[in-house]
Amino acid sequence: MDKAREEIAVNLGNEEGAYKEIWKIxxxxxxxxxxxxxxxxxxxxxxxxxxxxxxxTH
Structure with missing residues (x-):
């Protein structure tokens, strides 16, 4: 899950506003x-x- 979330951030240009809602979902x-x-x-x-x-292990 962590890797998927990191990939989402990278694909959206590491702009928190762009991926923050997706991360919450x-x-x-x-x-x-x-x-x-x-x-x-x-x-x-x-x-x-x-x-x-x-x-x-998290």
């Missing part, structure tokens, strides 16, 4: 749908993500 969706207790451990335990250079 993605954050709200992430918190409501994709961050329940089931998805967080699945991400953490998935070897594809766990051994990635960009692995986030």
């Amino acid at each position: 993605t954050y709200d969706k992430w918190e409501f749908q994709l961050h329940p207790h089931l998805h967080a451990p699945a991400y953490y335990l998935n070897p594809r993500f766990q051994y990635s250079d960009n692995f986030s």
